[in-house]
Amino acid sequence: MLALSDDLTVFGSAIVRGEAVSPLVDTVYPHYSVATAIDIYRNNYCGNLHDALASAYPVIYQLVGDDFFRFLARQFIAQYPSCSANLHHFGAELADFLTTFEPAQKLVYLADVAALEWACHRAYFADDAVMLDINKLAQIPPEQYSDLIMRIHPASQVVRSRYPINAIWHAHQSGENGDFHIELDSGTNIVLVSRIADVVQVNELEEDCAAWLHEIQAGRAMGVATDLTLERFPDFDLHAALLNLVRQNILIDFNPGVIT
Amino acid sequence: MDKQKLLSVAIGGLLALGLASNASAADKKMDKEQCFGIAKAGKNDCSSNKSAHSCAGQATKNNDAQDFVAVPKGTCDKIAGGTLKVM
Numbered sequence: 001m002l003a004l005s006d007d008l009t010v011f012g013s014a015i016v017r018g019e020a021v022s023p024l025v026d027t028v029y030p031h032y033s034v035a036t037a038i039d040i041y042r043n044n045y046c047g048n049l050h051d052a053l054a055s056a057y058p059v060i061y062q063l064v065g066d067d068f069f070r071f072l073a074r075q076f077i078a079q080y081p082s083c084s085a086n087l088h089h090f091g092a093e094l095a096d097f098l099t100t101f102e103p104a105q106k107l108v109y110l111a112d113v114a115a116l117e118w119a120c121h122r123a124y125f126a127d128d129a130v131m132l133d134i135n136k137l138a139q140i141p142p143e144q145y146s147d148l149i150m151r152i153h154p155a156s157q158v159v160r161s162r163y164p165i166n167a168i169w170h171a172h173q174s175g176e177n178g179d180f181h182i183e184l185d186s187g188t189n190i191v192l193v194s195r196i197a198d199v200v201q202v203n204e205l206e207e208d209c210a211a212w213l214h215e216i217q218a219g220r221a222m223g224v225a226t227d228l229t230l231e232r233f234p235d236f237d238l239h240a241a242l243l244n245l246v247r248q249n250i251l252i253d254f255n256p257g258v259i260t
Numbered sequence: 261m262d263k264q265k266l267l268s269v270a271i272g273g274l275l276a277l278g279l280a281s282n283a284s285a286a287d288k289k290m291d292k293e294q295c296f297g298i299a300k301a302g303k304n305d306c307s308s309n310k311s312a313h314s315c316a317g318q319a320t321k322n323n324d325a326q327d328f329v330a331v332p333k334g335t336c337d338k339i340a341g342g343t344l345k346v347m
């Protein structure tokens with residue numbers, strides 16, 4: 001006799017891997033066979049995952065078109081079955097998948113665009129956080145600025161690429177007319193993903209600002225982070241960087257740090 | 261400029277400006293955001309079968325067959341140099 005867990009394993013193999021249904025499944029339907037019933041279930045399983053993937057990767061979907069996306073989704077679903085009961089977690093590995101997906105190798109930028117889209121997807125579902133309280137900051141005496149340790153919004157992410165993924169992403173947003181022409185060799189991109197209220201923001205980030213943010217993310221105090229950045233980028237403009245990062249809701253809070 | 265002064269100027273500038281521009285930017289985007297919110301939320305259920313999956317009609321093994329290799333036919337044509345590189 002099969003235990004329930006064995007039954008589920010057999011059923012799971014039939015759905016996820018398309019394996020033949022065990023003859024031990026003896027349910028009877030009036031109008032179709034068990035095999036047909038399993039096919040229907042499997043088809044819906046793949047359909048849901050396809051839709052979840054298309055919703056997380058709308059730019060990839062537009063870049064490659066409907067047929068090719070369906071084709072790559074089928075292969076991806078077979079290779080990376082959904083592991084969470086929450087469909088919003090499905091699709092995290094698409095960028096990895098695309099780097100080795102032979103039929104898409106000529107679209108060299110595709111994996112990086114996928115990485116950017118996943119960052120946006122995660123940003124959308126990241127925890128809420130209140131914006132920087134400017135009045136609270138005003139109460140800090142200037143001699144303590146150097147010790148401040150800034151907190152970053154949980155939606156914040158930085159994505160780097162050799163390709164102009166920022167322009168590619170923006171050209172595919174609703175509101176754009178779809179009439180664009182992008183030169184692939186137009187340069188390296190550092191892209192900052194953030195969220196203001198419930199709207200995900202995608203903006204290019206200067207190299208020096210990215211370096212400073214990296215130090216801040218590592219938990220370094222303002223003074224140290226600024227010193228380290230200035231060593232590498234003597235022209236770094238802290239004033240502009242702060243303004244930019246607060247406007248994009250990246251810096252949301254601070255603590256006074258260790259006062260020596 | 262010494263570091264202390266640099267930090268004072270930078271944070272002082274932030275304080276002077278306030279966050280008024282920030283709040284208005286968030287408000288402006290709210291209309292669009294609501295549509296996105298609903299669309300995203302709707303994906304996490306089992307009813308979103310609109311992509312060629314009317315259950316009974318198309319439920320055959322043929323949907324799984326990989327007897328052709330599709331070619332990208334989307335907006336990738338508009339990215340110059342995007343398909344020229346030999347990997």
